[in-house]
Amino acid sequence: MSSSGPLSAGGPNAPPAGGRLRALRRAWRRTLLGAGLATAVAAPAASAPAAAPVFSGQRAYQLLEEQCALGPRTPGSRGNRALRARILAAAAAARLRAVPVCFEAPLGPGGSPLEACNVVVSAGPTAGPRLWLGAHFDTRPWADLDPAPARRGEPIAGANDGASGTAVLLHLIELFGGSPPPQGVDLLFFDAEDSGAAHDASGFCLGSRHLVATRNEFGNPLAGLVPRGLVLLDLVGETGARIPQEGYSLAHAPAWTRLVFDRAADLGLGVFEPVPGPAVYDDHVPFLLAGIPAVNLIDFEYPQWHTLADTPDRCSPATLEQVGRLVTDLVYRP
Numbered sequence: 001m002s003s004s005g006p007l008s009a010g011g012p013n014a015p016p017a018g019g020r021l022r023a024l025r026r027a028w029r030r031t032l033l034g035a036g037l038a039t040a041v042a043a044p045a046a047s048a049p050a051a052a053p054v055f056s057g058q059r060a061y062q063l064l065e066e067q068c069a070l071g072p073r074t075p076g077s078r079g080n081r082a083l084r085a086r087i088l089a090a091a092a093a094a095r096l097r098a099v100p101v102c103f104e105a106p107l108g109p110g111g112s113p114l115e116a117c118n119v120v121v122s123a124g125p126t127a128g129p130r131l132w133l134g135a136h137f138d139t140r141p142w143a144d145l146d147p148a149p150a151r152r153g154e155p156i157a158g159a160n161d162g163a164s165g166t167a168v169l170l171h172l173i174e175l176f177g178g179s180p181p182p183q184g185v186d187l188l189f190f191d192a193e194d195s196g197a198a199h200d201a202s203g204f205c206l207g208s209r210h211l212v213a214t215r216n217e218f219g220n221p222l223a224g225l226v227p228r229g230l231v232l233l234d235l236v237g238e239t240g241a242r243i244p245q246e247g248y249s250l251a252h253a254p255a256w257t258r259l260v261f262d263r264a265a266d267l268g269l270g271v272f273e274p275v276p277g278p279a280v281y282d283d284h285v286p287f288l289l290a291g292i293p294a295v296n297l298i299d300f301e302y303p304q305w306h307t308l309a310d311t312p313d314r315c316s317p318a319t320l321e322q323v324g325r326l327v328t329d330l331v332y333r334p
């Protein structure tokens with residue numbers, strides 16, 4: 001994800017100053033409001049609780065570590081291809097349909113195009129209400145906010161930024177294998193989210209933008225589907241995380257955002273705080289622009305963001321478990 005907008009005064013590698021970032025987020029919010037996003041979201045009626053499997057934070061943490069052990073997962077890299085294969089293998093083991101949606105994406109401004117592939121894994125009934133859950137599985141090619149200037153060209157491990165949300169979705173695949181969901185669920189693994197130049201949102205979220213732009217084309221597994229909404233997971237693994245109501249979600253999908261946070265409150269999940277948070281340009285924005293309710297669950301106050309210190313030791317099974325329990329409940333108690 002991007003903090004959005006040009007940070008001209010500090011140069012591309014300057015660490016973000018809090019006040020400047022807030023101003024940029026406000027600027028992006030204005031831009032999106034100007035684009036006339038739909039804001040109405042219908043909240044589905046509650047139904048009787050169904051037996052839900054237990055989401056394990058320990059298992060999700062293992063899956064986070066496993067991803068980081070593959071090395072950087074930048075688009076076109078060996079680690080990225082290995083993780084895509086791992087997602088497809090997990091879906092096959094759970095007997096779920098998995099469809100890669102490939103496209104070409106430049107790695108940074110002026111970069112030559114590389115193959116990138118989103119993966120859509122589907123479970124549950126094909127008819128009736130659907131839920132979309134998303135996370136980006138690629139990692140940032142440059143640690144451009146690292147405190148050490150000499151190391152800012154190195155790729156990050158992406159434990160929280162990439163692997164955390166992906167770990168939750170990978171564990172859901174395992175749970176779906178044993179307990180088919182009572183509603184249709186599509187897990188959207190986005191590629192090429194994090195290869196933009198710092199402070200220029202146009203280079204970010206290329207996978208989600210492609211998936212939305214082609215969603216009514218032949219071969220796109222989302223063609224013809226209308227979900228209740230999308231829940232995006234990004235930066236959801238930090239030890240001691242605090243996840244407020246992300247700004248674009250709250251502004252453009254307020255009913256869906258409140259439904260998800262009300263559910264977190266019902267479950268007593270203290271990581272989620274029903275207070276307005278910063279607006280972050282992320283993979284949910286293309287969906288909002290297409291009129292699809294979307295909420296971004298993100299802990300954007302992460303000091304190791306886009307640094308070489310975004311490593312598994314910053315993350316915890318306890319945080320992943322709270323996030324996993326929330327999405328598991330949304331799936332099995334529609």
Ligand SMILES: [Zn+2]
Binds near residue numbers: 001140161194306
């Ligand atoms: Zn990132």
